[in-house]
Amino acid sequence: MTDIDEKASFWLSDEMTARVRRRKRAEARFRFLGLGAIWLAIVALAVLLASILYLGLPAFTHTQVRLDITFEADEFRDVESKQGPEFDQALNRVDFAALIRQSLMSVFPDVRSRSDVLALQTLVSRGARFELRDMVKDDPSLIGQTIHIWLPVDDEVDLGYGHTGKEGAESGSRLSEKQVAWLDGLKADGRLKRSLAWNFFTSGDSREPELAGIRGALVGSFYTLLVTLIVVFPLGVASAVYLEEFAPKNRVTDLIEVNINNLAAVPSIVFGLLGLAVYLNTFHLPRSAPLVGGLTLALMTLPTIIIAGRAALKAVPPSLREAATGLGASPVQVVFHHVLPLSMPGILTGTIIGMAQALGETAPLLMIGMVAFIVDIPGGVTDAATVLPVQIFLWADSPERAFLEKTAAAILVLLAFLVLMNAIAIWCRNHFEKRW
Amino acid sequence: MSTPVLTAVILLLALGAFYAGRRKSIASVQGNISRLHSLPGHYGWFMVLCMLLPGLLVVALWLTLGGWITDTLALSGLKGMASGQDLDLLLNQVRNLANGGIIPSNADPALVAAAHRYAAIQANGQMATVILSICLVLAGALIGYRLVRPDLAARRHVERTVNVLLAACSGVAILVTIGIVLSLLFETIRFFGRVPFTEFLFGLDWSPQTAIREDQVGSSGAFGVVPLFAGTLLITFIAMLVAVPVGLMSAIYMTYYAGSRFRKMAKPALEILAGVPTVVYGFFAALVVAPFLRGLGADLGLDVASESALAAGLVMGLMIIPFVSSLSDDAITSVPVALRDGAYALGATRSETIVSVVIPAALPGIVGAILLAVSRAVGETMIVVMAAGMAANLTANPLDAVTTITVQIVALLTGDQEFDSAKTLSAFALGLLLFVVTLVLNVAALAIVRKYRERYD
Numbered sequence: 001m002t003d004i005d006e007k008a009s010f011w012l013s014d015e016m017t018a019r020v021r022r023r024k025r026a027e028a029r030f031r032f033l034g035l036g037a038i039w040l041a042i043v044a045l046a047v048l049l050a051s052i053l054y055l056g057l058p059a060f061t062h063t064q065v066r067l068d069i070t071f072e073a074d075e076f077r078d079v080e081s082k083q084g085p086e087f088d089q090a091l092n093r094v095d096f097a098a099l100i101r102q103s104l105m106s107v108f109p110d111v112r113s114r115s116d117v118l119a120l121q122t123l124v125s126r127g128a129r130f131e132l133r134d135m136v137k138d139d140p141s142l143i144g145q146t147i148h149i150w151l152p153v154d155d156e157v158d159l160g161y162g163h164t165g166k167e168g169a170e171s172g173s174r175l176s177e178k179q180v181a182w183l184d185g186l187k188a189d190g191r192l193k194r195s196l197a198w199n200f201f202t203s204g205d206s207r208e209p210e211l212a213g214i215r216g217a218l219v220g221s222f223y224t225l226l227v228t229l230i231v232v233f234p235l236g237v238a239s240a241v242y243l244e245e246f247a248p249k250n251r252v253t254d255l256i257e258v259n260i261n262n263l264a265a266v267p268s269i270v271f272g273l274l275g276l277a278v279y280l281n282t283f284h285l286p287r288s289a290p291l292v293g294g295l296t297l298a299l300m301t302l303p304t305i306i307i308a309g310r311a312a313l314k315a316v317p318p319s320l321r322e323a324a325t326g327l328g329a330s331p332v333q334v335v336f337h338h339v340l341p342l343s344m345p346g347i348l349t350g351t352i353i354g355m356a357q358a359l360g361e362t363a364p365l366l367m368i369g370m371v372a373f374i375v376d377i378p379g380g381v382t383d384a385a386t387v388l389p390v391q392i393f394l395w396a397d398s399p400e401r402a403f404l405e406k407t408a409a410a411i412l413v414l415l416a417f418l419v420l421m422n423a424i425a426i427w428c429r430n431h432f433e434k435r436w
Numbered sequence: 437m438s439t440p441v442l443t444a445v446i447l448l449l450a451l452g453a454f455y456a457g458r459r460k461s462i463a464s465v466q467g468n469i470s471r472l473h474s475l476p477g478h479y480g481w482f483m484v485l486c487m488l489l490p491g492l493l494v495v496a497l498w499l500t501l502g503g504w505i506t507d508t509l510a511l512s513g514l515k516g517m518a519s520g521q522d523l524d525l526l527l528n529q530v531r532n533l534a535n536g537g538i539i540p541s542n543a544d545p546a547l548v549a550a551a552h553r554y555a556a557i558q559a560n561g562q563m564a565t566v567i568l569s570i571c572l573v574l575a576g577a578l579i580g581y582r583l584v585r586p587d588l589a590a591r592r593h594v595e596r597t598v599n600v601l602l603a604a605c606s607g608v609a610i611l612v613t614i615g616i617v618l619s620l621l622f623e624t625i626r627f628f629g630r631v632p633f634t635e636f637l638f639g640l641d642w643s644p645q646t647a648i649r650e651d652q653v654g655s656s657g658a659f660g661v662v663p664l665f666a667g668t669l670l671i672t673f674i675a676m677l678v679a680v681p682v683g684l685m686s687a688i689y690m691t692y693y694a695g696s697r698f699r700k701m702a703k704p705a706l707e708i709l710a711g712v713p714t715v716v717y718g719f720f721a722a723l724v725v726a727p728f729l730r731g732l733g734a735d736l737g738l739d740v741a742s743e744s745a746l747a748a749g750l751v752m753g754l755m756i757i758p759f760v761s762s763l764s765d766d767a768i769t770s771v772p773v774a775l776r777d778g779a780y781a782l783g784a785t786r787s788e789t790i791v792s793v794v795i796p797a798a799l800p801g802i803v804g805a806i807l808l809a810v811s812r813a814v815g816e817t818m819i820v821v822m823a824a825g826m827a828a829n830l831t832a833n834p835l836d837a838v839t840t841i842t843v844q845i846v847a848l849l850t851g852d853q854e855f856d857s858a859k860t861l862s863a864f865a866l867g868l869l870l871f872v873v874t875l876v877l878n879v880a881a882l883a884i885v886r887k888y889r890e891r892y893d
Binding site: 026034041045048242256260261267277278282332359361363367407414418 | 500503531535591594595598599601602603605606607608609610612613615616619620622623681682683684685686688689690692693694702705706708709711712713714715716717718719720722723724754757758785786787788790791808811812814815816817818821822842845846849850863864867870871874875878879882
């Protein structure tokens with residue numbers, strides 16, 4: 001009995017209870033560290049998303065000003081008699097900026113001095129004159145008429161005045177007090193409004209932030225991904241089928257497998273260098289074209305698709321193969337009639353994830369010249385184009401403050417597409433994938 | 437003919453061939469298909485392959501080799517006009533003239549003539565390819581159709597061809613690697629023809645501007661890669677300081693502590709972190725984190741560069757957290773449960789089990805994961821392009837601006853490129869260096885995992 005008592009008293013001694021307490025504290029500390037690590041990651045993600053949302057959301061709306069523009073027949077003397085291309089050329093020479101100036105001066109009749117007029121005029125976007133020109137081009141009967149029209153304001157006005165709607169300018173705004181007073185006047189007249197900026201989705205890139213849109217980049221991304229998909233899907237699936245189903249177990253096959261795993265870890269910029277050296281310098285394919293971008297991204301996503309494809313093929317149980325072989329199917333028939341159709345959902349899921357990766361990729365495309373300033377919407381795979389991530393990169397580099405929110409807005413669009421693609425992939429996996 | 441039309445024509449031809457082969461095989465046995473060697477469909481596929489394969493092969497050959505053939509033929513005509521380096525330049529001009537179509541009025545008449553010759557060679561080559569491939573399609577159709585007989589082993593032929601085609605597709609992966617190595621090596625060798633190998637590898641200065649005028653400042657151009665390497669390592673080190681503890685601890689917490697509800701919330705968060713494009717991280721680093729750190733530094737009386745290594749490194753670490761986490765998760769969960777239970781049975785707490793049993797057992801996998809993460813960080817481009825500096829500083833101060841290998845590759849190859857200058861070529865040398873470093877890291881990671889993995893069963 002004494003023996004047991006002694007032991008019990010040893011375990012219950014102060015020294016031992018202190019030790020147990022210490023160990024329990026260490027346990028709690030460790031647990032807390034683990035929880036902290038996860039929360040750190042989650043909070044960082046939240047800050048990332050929140051800051052982009054905060055910066056980007058204002059770009060989806062913009063401020064417009066209502067002006068009464070008179071297309072005075074005098075200004076269009078040279079134009080009216082002409083037809084076709086000559087008409088367009090003559091129209092390009094018409095001073096639409098003057099029309100806007102006159103309209104503004106009719107609202108503020110007491111603004112007279114040269115510098116004041118200039119300051120007044122800079123409130124309206126420099127792109128507004130092209131908008132007017134295009135209106136007349138589409139409908140020449142406007143000449144001689146007066147119309148009420150909402151025109152975009154300059155990006156500085158949009159930032160400094162439009163967002164807050166406060167009376168008076170925010171600190172850091174580059175608007176002068178006079179300009180703010182005029183804007184207050186316009187607002188009191190009901191001539192200012194804030195509305196959805198559709199032109200962000202319908203126009204191409206521009207040097208003027210208030211006119212720049214992402215349509216060109218979206219179309220460029222679409223063509224690039226189309227090329228990537230057309231090239232990489234057959235190639236990747238065929239490789240996966242060969243390696244998983246037909247390849248003899250020998251050193252060549254081993255070499256290919258090691259090689260594919262290594263390719264998956266090669267930095268993406270190296271694929272850009274490859275594209276530059278092979279497609280541009282050797283085959284002389286057009287620079288900046290979605291064709292070259294797509295081919296480059298295809299090489300980059302090839303390992304992803306092959307690895308996903310092999311995993312999907314491997315998931316098909318051997319009993320199915322054996323049953324088909326037992327009924328007299330040849331190996332090719334087994335694969336193409338049974339295994340491949342059954343593994344298609346898995347392969348498609350992998351392909352969508354690979355495409356999402358390609359959609360977000362920037363670095364290799366910088367190498368092959370998709371980084372140019374391109375206003376036009378690309379019409380095919382050989383036109384010069386840019387893609388959404390590269391557009392983000394270009395805008396992030398721009399000095400104008402208004403491009404900051406455009407950049408964040410473009411990021412939101414990119415993230416929306418990525419979420420959509422991943423959601424489709426998850427849906428595919430849950431609905432079509434069979435579990436054996 | 438446009439590509440969609442051509443594709444449609446080829447598909448229609450294939451469809452026709454398939455049905456022709458099928459029909460003939462059925463007709464040849466009067467509908468009693470059990471007398472056929474293969475299924476009727478096999479005869480159809482046999483026809484398709486006979487007809488299209490040779491023609492498409494010729495077209496593919498022209499698409500890959502045509503440019504080279506045209507260049508070689510055109511070059512022999514240009515020999516008299518220039519020599520050596522200038523010949524390449526001349527050929528480039530001729531090619532642009534021939535393909536661009538716009539010929540300036542003041543162009544050298546000899547050049548214009550050469551351009552016309554070039555265009556003619558190109559047109560002839562295209563014509564020859566088209567005619568040859570049409571002939572091959574017709575001949576293939578004829579021969580294939582005559583070969584379709586009941587005793588033809590169509591299935592064997594078709595399946596063997598399919599096998600070869602599939603193998604060829606998986607060979608593309610090898611071709612890509614060879615292409616990467618060759619294209620980088622070729623340009624790098626040309627670069628080392630101008631800049632000595634030792635100067636590149638051990639030089640302490642990096643300023644790749646080669647002068648336009650002789651007397652310009654910094655006209656020499658220095659290509660010492662050490663400061664770039666140091667910058668890359670500094671940023672990678674900062675990233676690892678963030679990513680390894682956070683990634684490892686979150687993997688441990690997820691596996692051993694988290695309840696299923698918490699895991700359901702936290703796992704997607706980590707997956708989102710992995711799926712955010714790098715350009716978004718770059719934006720975050722350059723326009724949110726860097727100004728914040730700069731302001732913080734100013735408050736503390738520290739001088740933080742606006743493109744500090746710290747901002748880029750922290751955000752890169754954030755990007756790599758899910759990578760480390762998922763790889764070390766694999767390593768941790770592959771430790772057998774028996775080991776864990778043994779430790780519990782001896783009275784160890786969970787944290788003691790993890791620290792003294794699970795992590796040592798999973799160490800090869802964790803080290804492998806860290807090496808792969810380092811390789812990721814070294815090769816990462818957009819974050820550093822947007823948030824790290826351009827000037828090559830040899831410093832270990834994380835508050836200074838440093839530049840990295842990838843930043844310099846992008847800087848050298850975007851914007852106006854001088855054809856063939858040491859500046860442009862040095863980008864390929866950097867690319868090769870990057871490729872070799874990441875390859876070594878990946879191979880080392882795999883080797884460590886393979887060699888030191890404890891086998892428990």
